[in-house]
Amino acid sequence: MNIITYRYxxxxxxxxxxxxxxTIVLVYKLLQDNTSKLGIxxxxxxxxxxxxxxxxxxxPILLDKNTVVFIVKSRGSTTQLLVENPPKRAGIxxxxxxEIEKAKLQSNILLIGGGTGVATLLSLISLAxxxxxxxxxxxxxxxxxxxxxxxxxxxxxxxxxINTIYVTEDGSIGLRGKVTDALAYLDLTxxxxxxxxxxxxxxxxxxxxxxxxGYIGKLLLGLETIVKCGMxxxxxxxxxxxxxxxxxxxxxxxxxxxxQWANSQC
Ligand SMILES: Cc1cc2nc3c(=O)[nH]c(=O)nc-3n(C[C@H](O)[C@H](O)[C@H](O)COP(=O)(O)OP(=O)(O)OC[C@H]3O[C@@H](n4cnc5c(N)ncnc54)[C@H](O)[C@@H]3O)c2cc1C
Ligand code: FES
Numbered sequence: 001m002n003i004i005t006y007r008y009x010x011x012x013x014x015x016x017x018x019x020x021x022x023t024i025v026l027v028y029k030l031l032q033d034n035t036s037k038l039g040i041x042x043x044x045x046x047x048x049x050x051x052x053x054x055x056x057x058x059x060p061i062l063l064d065k066n067t068v069v070f071i072v073k074s075r076g077s078t079t080q081l082l083v084e085n086p087p088k089r090a091g092i093x094x095x096x097x098x099e100i101e102k103a104k105l106q107s108n109i110l111l112i113g114g115g116t117g118v119a120t121l122l123s124l125i126s127l128a129x130x131x132x133x134x135x136x137x138x139x140x141x142x143x144x145x146x147x148x149x150x151x152x153x154x155x156x157x158x159x160x161x162i163n164t165i166y167v168t169e170d171g172s173i174g175l176r177g178k179v180t181d182a183l184a185y186l187d188l189t190x191x192x193x194x195x196x197x198x199x200x201x202x203x204x205x206x207x208x209x210x211x212x213x214g215y216i217g218k219l220l221l222g223l224e225t226i227v228k229c230g231m232x233x234x235x236x237x238x239x240x241x242x243x244x245x246x247x248x249x250x251x252x253x254x255x256x257x258x259x260q261w262a263n264s265q266c
Pocket of ligand 1: 223
């Protein structure tokens, strides 16, 4: 039996890197230990405890051993507070979820992201480029320039050696279209692993594209659902017709594990 150890680490707000009405990029310093003690691996998430509110699932982007960055989009009361008035002190609980197999990261990887899904991909990139010999191409898409997070400026250190392709639906930044349109420009046979994280419609389009084009076997999808305890106790994160706990077995899954999810959501 695997014994899972969770840690709680208090954190302190250091800086706001970028902000719009709905989205914010926050830098927190760890007040105890460091990120290697936290044990965050590729694919993990954490619960961010917001004093006086609740703990919500977020993906941490590790900048260095004492610094963690969050990209937060306002959806309800807690995320709205984080965007409008981020707490000076908070705490992180983790690591949560299942790590991606290391073998998958020692390869030629295509990452596809939309919305705050790009946080998961930046987190993967920061861990994979430090620890594995990955060759990475990133496609990041947004509706328009207002929703486009300028990751090339904010995360230039993480993206230094990464091939990046930007796509907006109105063509205001990068290619015009959706991320799936950008796939048409790439030879997908050269990638060993393709990982997509973002809004459901984007994931469904990629799922169907993968079925049609024959790369479903190397596709991983990062999903989101309501997560409460984050530790496999409460059952609020059941997906795939109730047979997978996202907080224990996800949030990143092989697309071939998600047939029932795709049948019900796509
Ligand atoms: C593994 C994981 C990683 C995540 N990483 C990030 C991240 O890096 N950045 C980020 O901005 N968000 C992320 N989220 C989503 C974030 O956790 C939710 O937006 C947040 O918990 C909402 O809390 P709230 O109190 O603001 O809104 P609530 O009042 O709890 O909810 C507001 C509305 O959003 C819906 N909702 C809440 N959570 C989700 C969800 N996960 N999926 C779909 N609908 C939802 C609710 O049903 C409700 O309609 C992640 C979620 C998961 C499961
Ligand atoms: S969030 Fe409680 S079981 Fe997954």
